[in-house]
Amino acid sequence: MKVLDAKFVQDYMRMADDGFQMGWHERNGGNLTYRIKAEEIESVKDNLTETDNWVEIGTEVPGLAGEFFLTTGSGRFFRNVVIDPETSIGIIEVSADGTKYRTLWGLKDSKPTSELPSHLMNHEVKKRVTNGKHRVIYHAHTTNVIALTFVLPLNDEVFTRELWEMATECPVVFPDGIGVVDWMVPGGRDIAVATSKLMEKYDAAIWAHHGMFCSGEDFDLTFGLMHTIEKSAEILVKVMSMTNAKRQTIEPDQFRDLAKDFKVTLPEKFLYEKKDKTFGFADFN
Ligand code: 2HA
Ligand code: ZN
Numbered sequence: 001m002k003v004l005d006a007k008f009v010q011d012y013m014r015m016a017d018d019g020f021q022m023g024w025h026e027r028n029g030g031n032l033t034y035r036i037k038a039e040e041i042e043s044v045k046d047n048l049t050e051t052d053n054w055v056e057i058g059t060e061v062p063g064l065a066g067e068f069f070l071t072t073g074s075g076r077f078f079r080n081v082v083i084d085p086e087t088s089i090g091i092i093e094v095s096a097d098g099t100k101y102r103t104l105w106g107l108k109d110s111k112p113t114s115e116l117p118s119h120l121m122n123h124e125v126k127k128r129v130t131n132g133k134h135r136v137i138y139h140a141h142t143t144n145v146i147a148l149t150f151v152l153p154l155n156d157e158v159f160t161r162e163l164w165e166m167a168t169e170c171p172v173v174f175p176d177g178i179g180v181v182d183w184m185v186p187g188g189r190d191i192a193v194a195t196s197k198l199m200e201k202y203d204a205a206i207w208a209h210h211g212m213f214c215s216g217e218d219f220d221l222t223f224g225l226m227h228t229i230e231k232s233a234e235i236l237v238k239v240m241s242m243t244n245a246k247r248q249t250i251e252p253d254q255f256r257d258l259a260k261d262f263k264v265t266l267p268e269k270f271l272y273e274k275k276d277k278t279f280g281f282a283d284f285n
Pocket of ligand 1: 029030075115186187
């Protein structure tokens with residue numbers, strides 16, 4: 001089968017375009033990687049080109065040795081993924097020692113995303129902690145989440161709790177919470193290590209003043225997670241624009257009731273008693 005006819009490639013391109021339509025991918029902002037299933041790579045193997053051009057990843061991911069990924073290209077625009085896929089995206093293979101990759105299809109005049117170390121280290125953690133279920137890592141420049149990183153204390157408890165409070169579905173969609181990484185230089189191993197540590201316990205991590213990383217089983221769930229969190233952040237931005245204190249909100253015991261009915265476990269560290277009705281300001285600084 002031609003690579004572009006494969007369903008996983010079609011689904012990937014649709015998600016990339018959806019992200020662009022949401023306004024999360026200005027210029028070359030954001031990146032998307034998918035860990036390809038054995039039967040999927042088999043279905044397109046006649047259209048892959050093997051070379052000996054192995055390139056350093058910039059970190060080690062032995063847990064992904066021999067895995068194949070569909071990835072956006074460095075400097076490429078999400079806006080162009082559906083228009084010019086062979087230039088904008090490509091298929092890579094990770095070497096047997098997990099330190100290098102080679103390109104097998106696409107990425108014409110390009111290379112994989114500049115955030116490849118973060119993507120692959122996140123994939124390695126998620127593959128391990130979900131027994132291979134998670135396959136998608138998505139990085140987007142979500143406007144409202146970024147805005148919040150200028151005003152909320154940069155910690156997991158405040159971001160999780162405040163975003164949970166903004167929409168009843170949130171604790172059901174991301175019951176484990178959200179992690180936050182302080183501002184760091186993007187593209188390198190340090191930010192990859194910090195993010196992948198958070199991915200041990202969360203499916204979403206916020207990069208202060210930059211954007212968000214989400215992990216999921218498939219394109220729908222991963223896009224849906226990004227969308228839900230960013231929507232909640234939009235509501236929070238609107239509320240904070242109207243007032244410096246909530247008049248009413250969802251209270252800790254109400255979250256506990258919700259958890260029971262929806263059969264999710266909500267860690268108690270996010271259900272702290274607040275000192276006042278501000279946005280975590282009085283509880284954390
Ligand atoms: O260039 O979003 O973080 C794409 C990015 C870097
Ligand atoms: Zn980015």
